[in-house]
Structures are given as C-alpha cells and as structure tokens.
Amino acid sequence: MTIEFTRWPQDRAQAYRDLGYWLDRPLTRILEERCQAQPDAPAIICGERSFTYTELDRLSSNLASRLAACGLGRGDAALVQLPNIAEFYIVLFALFKAGIVPLNALFSHRKLELGAYVKQLSPQLLIASREHEVFRDDSYESLFEQATAQPRVALFLGDSRNQHSLAQWLETPATEQVAYAPTAADEVALFQLSGGSTGTPKLIPRTHNDYHYNARACAEVCALTTQTRFLCALPAAHNFLLSSPGALGVFYAGGCVIMADNPEPAACFALIQRHTVNTVALVPSAVALWLQAAPQHRPQLQSLRYLQVGGAVFADSLARQVPTVLGCQLQQVFGMAEGLINYTRLDDSDEQVFTTQGRPVSLGDEIRIVDEQGAEVPTGETGMLATRGPYTFCGYYNSPEQNAQAFDEQGYYYSGDLVQRLPSGDLRVVGRIKDQVNRGGEKIASEEIENLIVLHPDVTHAGLVAMPDQALGEKSCAFVVTRDPTLKAPALRRHLLALGIAEYKLPDRIRMIPSMPLTAVGKIDKKRLRQLLAVEDNRSWLQTRLLQLIEDGEALDPQENLIFYGLDSLQVMRLAAELKERGVAVSFEELATEPTLANWWALVESRQKAA
Template sequence: MTIEFNHWPLDRAQRYRDEGYWIDKPLTHILQTRSQSQPHALAIVCGERRFSYAELDQLSSNLATRLAASGLGKGDTALVQLPNIAEFYIVLFALLKAGIAPLNALYSHRKLELKSYAKQIVPRLLIASREHEVFRSDSYIADFKEVGTNPEITLLLGETRHENNLAEWIETSGRRAANFSPTEPGEVALFQLSGGSTGTPKLIPRTHNDYHYNARTSAQVCELTAQTRFLCALPAAHNFLLSSPGALGVLYAGGAIIMAPSPEPLTCFALIQRHEVNTVALVPSAVALWLQAAPEHREQLHSLEFLQVGGACFADSLAHQVPGVLGCKLQQVFGMAEGLINYTRLDDSDEQIFTTQGRPISPGDEIKIVDEQGIPVADGEPGMLATRGPYTFCGYYRSPEQNAQAFDNEGYYYSGDLVQLMPTGDLRVVGRVKDQINRGGEKVASEEIENLIVLHPDVTHAGLVAMPDDRLGEKSCAFVVSRNPNLKPPTLRRHLMELGIAEYKLPDRIRLIETMPLTAVGKIDKKHLRQLLAAETTRTWLQTRVLQLVEDCEDLDPEENLIFYGLDSLQVMKLAAELKERGIAVSFEELADSPTLASWWSLVDTRQKAA
C-alpha cells in the first residue's frame, strides 16, 4: 500500500536519476551510513542527555519494531507533535524505518490546526506530549472523532499508562519480533506544511529521493562537516530546521545537533558556550534579539562561526551588523517547504551576502520570473517566482483545486514570492503575491483568521492585513465590522483563543470600523485597508516626530500653526526628507505653506493613496 501523491513526469524523473540527483536511497540511509562509519560519534545533545549515532539508530529501531509488531507499516500515516527534544528525531527515524509517513505539527499549533491535519491524513498513529495543552486531558479523543478520525495507537511523552508511554516504547523493542522497512525511495517519506496563504496550511508530500537530495546537497553547499555543532533553536519540525540543511544535513555530514527549547538569546548563548556550537539557523526576528543581547555576552559566542538566516526577509541594516556584533559569518537562506532552496555561498562578496537571498542549490533547478500575464520580466525587474526541479514537489496532497492555481501547464510551481534576479545570479526577495503575513518567519494566512473572526455572533465582516514591524518584519491588523457597538478587541482575541488557534496567529491589533471597503466585485478591498493602516501609521509617526523636534510640549493642537510651537524651517526640511525616506513624496514648500498637523496629515494621506 502506498500514499497517493502527484508524481514527477517520467521524463524528468529519469533525467534526475541519470544526473545523480536521485540516488534511490531511503532517508534512513543517512542514519544507517553514519551509525556504521562512526557509531560512537555524538549525534544529539538534549539537556544533560547525549546520544551517539549508534544509540539514535538503536532507539529508533526499537520503536520501529514495536510499531511494526502492532500492525503499522507502509502506507500508514502518523500525526506527530513534539517539542525540541531528542525524541523528535528518534520518532522521525522510527517512522521512516517502519514506512509510516509522519506529519510533524509545530509545537505552537493547537486544537484547530491538529484537527485539520488529522482530517486530511487520517492517521493510524498519534504521537504527542502530555505537557501540551491539547493533550493534558483525554478530551483530544473527542476532538479527533469530531473530524472523522480516531488513531488506533496513541503514544504520549509523560503518559502514566504503560501501553501509551512513548518513552517505554522507545527504550525497548518489545517481546514480539517484527520486520520493518521504509517505503520505496520514490514514494512519500513524510509530509511538510505549507506556509499557508489560504486557510489551514496545505500538506506537501516529500519523497525519500527528493528530500534526501535536498538535505545532502544543502549540507554540501553549506560546507557542513563532522565538526559541525548545530544549534536547533527554532521548531525542529520546520523545514528550515529539518533539511535546509537542518538536522538531516548535519547528520548526513556526521555532525551533532544541540537542542534548544527556543531562540531566547541568553539560553542559547549558554548552550553555544557549553557545547562549542559553531552553526545556528534563525529567523530575522530572533537575530534582532540576539544582536541586542550579544554585546554583553560576546565571550559566550567565541565558537560561533556561521549564522544562517531564513524564513522571512532580512533587512540589510541587520545583516550588516551580524559579523561585527555576533562575530560570525552570515549566510542568507531563501527556501520553501515545497522545494526550491537558495543560499548565499560562504565565499560570496559582502554585497551578495548582505543584500540577496542567494541562488539555487542544484543545476537541475529551473526558474522563471514572470509578470501577471506569465510573460518573463527583464533581468533585474521584480516578478513572480515559478520553479520546478528535482526536489520541488508536483502537487499538494489531495488538493486538485489548489494545484490548478499553483502550477502552470509546464509543471512550474508558483510560490507567491516576488523576486528580482541580480546580475550575480542571486535572488532578492522583494515581497509576496499571496494574502499572507510573515510574522517573524511564522506564516499567518489571512483567510483562515478572517473566517474564524466572523464566527463570532457580533461580527459581520473581517479583513486581516500586514503592518510593518521593526522586530518581526510584519505584524497583523484585523479590521472588523460589528453589529454590536460595545464589542471590544479583547473579546475577539478570547474568541479566537477558545477556537484553539496558535498564539502567533492572534491579530496583533484589532481595529473596529463601521463599514468594510469592498472592491467592484464585492471582495474585501485589502489595498484600501492597507492604505488606512499606512495613513494611521504615518499620522502617528508624524505627530511623534514633531513632538520630538519641538521643546516644552507634551501635546499638539492639530489646527494650530506649528511655528508657534517653535518648529523652524530647518526642522521642516528635515521632516520632508524623512517622509521621502518613508516613500512619501512631500516637498519642503508644501509643508511650509500650511504648517499645521491637520494639513500635513491630509497631505500625506493624499500622497499615500496616490501611491
């Protein structure tokens, strides 16, 4: 029995084998090879626990044996949710060995997401932790039955019942011997989660062949070795941390993975010092926190050599700070769980490393950058990214409608990213086509949150848009129309929490408005909402900036001439220049002609709408 998925066309599949991209080995080959060549080498550090390659191999085989003895095997699926602990990798390899395809949910996911995943894959096996809020009681059983699935076997960390205790299943292979084997290399090995621009994340089937190539080639491009000590501080289940090059790349190279519970700077700095970590992968928001904390803790970072940054756009200004503040080399990563991965190379120029997101890892990667009509744009011009290749999937799991939108008739996948091709061959990411918010590397689908907000009985319309944030890159703002004039934002956040969504998906700001702007075809006018948000943001910034420039003033009358507050012409010139830097073309003369805050607000509103 095999899991259905969209296969590569036969001619491309044969080409990928002929050119050595696909080597027809299961992902378990990575661990098997290292456990034979360096069985006693360190593979994982988790708190005070240390696991060699041989131990990782043995413990995962113990669990695979018990799963096989319980009747699970090829063609079955598992829903897994574990935190950043060694058991995550033990379980992963056990499932791969037994031919069971896991879907690894992020630990931040809650009831809503888990029920959706269970409904899609109908897992025979559920693996989770009693410490997670969803599994602290047995009420989760009813939640899964509600969506038409009831896993036959549930294994939980921290479980008191022996038959459901994950740790006991890992420690012993059981009394009954059972044979197990992975699925064929061309079949589904595991599911990854899409960034999700519409609704709950779609599922991405990854085969042994394509994911093995993904991991080993990434390890080679990133020059990982047996001396690599990799800090896993972001969620272990994330594609970035699993295969770009991530844990699988590190294990392929014979290095060691150091587990961290989160990217919190001081915790990570202590782990870096204690275990001589030399490589770490972070999202931009985490890097910003590290840059703030590092100056007082530089002695703890002496071993750090490489910092990989991915998951979201990384500001040039932050990128330039990394070598000086953290004392290590920067590598930018632009990848997607659907496939294509780009890296800046370790010997690239500073200009490439600081201002681009690198170039593809494979000669087999095919890329085109097109406009809205599908016509290739001129080199250097921004356009929509489309790609296909030996490790870029050919379709979401059981999603024919989504696939019809995401792929063209040549098999190119449209990622929703807006990019520029630089003269060096590197890509620069300049934005997103899809209605999605990238909150510090966590993707929030606007449609999903909007649909949940309007479930509240007092809400008639909801629109979610991104707003810029210096630390996270983007935050979310929900515009809501309510039939109840007394409805407050905390009530809506409580409503969303009770529905069981992940905390990072909660709107950072909720603005109640009287009517929702609509397009000519009756859809929510997101452009208008962004203009409203930009206008509010600019108005607040402008008022704050004027207050900084004038003295002995805590508040301003918007209709009063600002000259009476002590604002002079040089300061007005400075404001005009600063507005220009923010993308608002306002001249000194225009500001000087009517120097009141109210008139300036009106002026910048007009320019922003025109833009």
C-alpha cells in the same frame, strides 16, 4: 498500501536518477551509514542527555518494532507534535523505518490546526506531549471526530501508563520478532506544511528520493562535516531546521545537533559556549535579538562560525552587522517547504551575502521569473518565481483546486514570491503575491484569520494585512467592521483563542472601521487597508515627532497653529523631508500654508490615497 500523491513525470524522474540526484535509497540510510562510519559519535545533545548514532538507531528501532507489532506500517499516517527534544528525531527515524508517514505539527499549533490535519489525513498513530494544552487529558479524542476512526496507537511524552508512554515504547522493543521496512524510495516519506495563504497549511508530500537529495545537497553547499555542531533553536519540525540543511543534513555529514527550547539569546549563548556550537540557523527576528545581546556576551560566541538566516527577508542593515557583532560568517537562505532552496555561498562577496538570498543548491533546479502574462522578465527586473526540479514537489496532497492554481502545464510551481534575478545568478526576494503575513518566519494566512474573526456574532467584516515591523519583519493588523460599537480588541483576541488558533496568529493590532473598503468586484480592498494603516502610522508618527521638535510635553490641539507651539520653518522643512523618506510626498510649502496637525493629517491621507 501507499499514500497517493502527484508524482514527477517519468522522463524527469529518470533524468534525476541518471544525473545522480535520486539514489533510490530510503532516508533511513542516513542513520545506517553513520552507524557504520562512526557509531559512538554524538548525534544529539538535549539538556543533560547525549545520544550517539548507535543509541539513536537502537531507540528508533525499538519504537519501529513496537508500532509494527501493532499492525502499523506502510501507507499509514501519523500526526506528531513534539517540542524541541531529542525524541523528535528518534520518533522521526522510527517512523521512517516502519514505513509510517509522519506529519510533524509545530508545537505552537493548537486545536484548530491539529483538527484540520486530522481531517485531511485520518492518522492511525498519534505521538504528542502531555505538556501541550490539547493533550493534557484524553479530551483530545474530540480532534478525531471528523476522521474515519480514533488512532490505533496514541503515545505521549510525560504519560506513565504503559500503553501510552512514549518513553517506555522507545526503551523496550517488541516482545516478538516482527518485520518492518521503509516505504519505497519514490514513495512519500513525510508530509511538510505549506506556509499557507488561504487557510490552514496544505500538506506537502516529500519522498525519500527528493528529501534525501534536498538534505544532501544543502549539506554539501554548507560544507557540513563530522565536526559540525549545529544549534537547533527554531522549531525542529520546520523544513529549514529539518533538511535545509537542518538536522538531516547534519546527520548525513556525521555532525551533532544540540537542542535549544527557543532562540532566546542568553540560553542559546550558554549552549554555544558549553558545546562549542559552530553553526546555527535563525530567522531575522531572532538574529535582531542576538545582535542586541551579543556585545555583552562575545566570549560565549567564540566557537560560532556560521549563521544561516532564512524564513523571511533579512534587511541588509542587519546582515552587515553579523560578522562584526556576532563574529561569524553569514549565509543567507531562501527556501520553501515545497522544495527550492537557495544559499549564498561561503566564498561569495560581501555584497552578495548582505544583499541577496543566494542561488539554487542544484544544477537541476529550473527557475523562471515571469510577469503576469507568463513572459520571462529581463535580468534584474521583478517578476513571479516559478520553479521545478529534483526536490520540488509536484502537487499538494489531495488538493486538486490548489494544484490547478499553483502549477502551470509544464509542471512549474508558482511560489507566490516576487524576486529579481541578478547578473550573478543570485536571487533577491522583494515581496509576496499571496495574501499572507510573514511574522518572524511564521506564515499567517490572512483568509484563515478573517474567517475566524467574522465568526464573532458582532462582526460583519474583517480584513487582515501585514504591517512592517523592525524586529519581526512583519506584524498583522486586522481591520474589523462590527455591529457593536463597544466591542474591543481584547474581546476579539479572546474569541480567537477560544477557537483554538496558535497564539502567533493573533492580530498584533486590531482597528475598528465603519465600513470595509471593497474592490470593483466586491472583494476586500487590501490596498486601501494598507493605505489606511500607513495613514494611521504616519498620523501617529507626526504627532510624536512634533512633540519631540517643540520639546513640549503637553498634548497637541489638532486645530491649533503649530507656530504657537514654537515650531519654526527649519523644523517644518525637516518634517517635509522625513515624510518623503516615509513615502509621503508633501512639500515644505504645503505644510507651511496651514500648519495645523489636522491639516497635515489630511495631507498625509490624501497622498496615501493617491499612492
């Protein structure tokens, strides 16, 4: 039995084999080859524990045999939710060996997301942690109400009962000899999760052939070796941390993965020093924290050589600080769980590294950058990214409607990214088409949160938009229309948490508005909401800036002439220039004609509407 998925057209599949991209080897070969070449080399360091490649092989084989003895194997699916811990990789290889297809949920996902995955897959196996709130007791079984059946096997970290103890299943093989084998190389090896722009993330089937090539090509571009010491500080289940090049790339090269709970600088710096870490992958928001903390901890960072940054657009102002502040080489990454991965190269110029997101890892990657009519745009101009290739999938799992929207007749996948292709061949990411918030690398689907907000009995409409944030790149702002004028933001956040969403999806800002702006066809006018957000931010900025200029701690009367607060013409000129830098086109004369805060707020709003 196999899992159905959208396969590559036969002619392209054969071409990928002929060109050596696809080797028709299961992902288990990565571990097999390392056990032959360097059996006693460290593969994983997790806290005070260290696992050699031989131990990783033994423990994963134990679990594979136990699962096979329970009748689980090829074509079965597993829901896995583990924190950043060595068992994540041991379980992963065990499932590869047994032919069981895992979906690795993020540890931040809660009942809402997990229930949606169960509904889509009806997994026969569950592996999770008792530390997670959903699995602290056996009430988790309600997750499977919409599945065909409860999982045949449920294993947990932190469970002492023999039938449910993951630790015991890892240490003890099946009592009888039982056969097990990976799925075929051109079949599904695992599911990845999409960033999601319309709701709960869609499932991305990745085969052994394409995912092995993905990890292999990334490892080669990043020059990973047996000396690589890679810090896994972001969620291990993320595609970025798993195969781009991630842990699978490190294992392919024979290096070692060092586990960190999270990217908090002090703890990570200590791990870097203790284990001579030389490579780390982070999202921009984490890099910003490291840059702030690094000057006081430079001796701890002496071994660090390479910093890979991806998951969101990395501001070049921060990028330029990496070599001097962190003392390592920056490598920008632009990729997606659906496939295509781009890197700046280790021998690229500083300008390429600081201002672009690099080039595809494979000569087999085909890229088109097109306008709304599907015509390719000239070099340097912005367009929609479309791609296909030897490791870019051909369709979401069991999602015909989504696939019809995401792929064209030639099999190109439209990622929703707006990019420019420079004469050098490098890509520069300039934005997104899809209705999505990229909060420090975590993708939040606006539609999902909007649909959950309006489940509140006092809410009639909700619209979620992104707002710029210096630390995270973007945060979320929810505009809400309510029947109850006393409804406050904390009540709405409690409502969302009660529905079981991950905490990072909670709106960072909630604003009540009297009515929801709509487009001509009756949809929420997100452009107008962004204008309202910009107006609000500029109103707040103006008030704060004025208090700075007049050096007066008292509150400002919006109707009072600002001259009486001590504001002079030079300061008004400065404000006009600063507003233009913020994208609000007002002149000195307009500000000076009626210098009241209320009038300036009105000017800002009128300019935002016209923008």
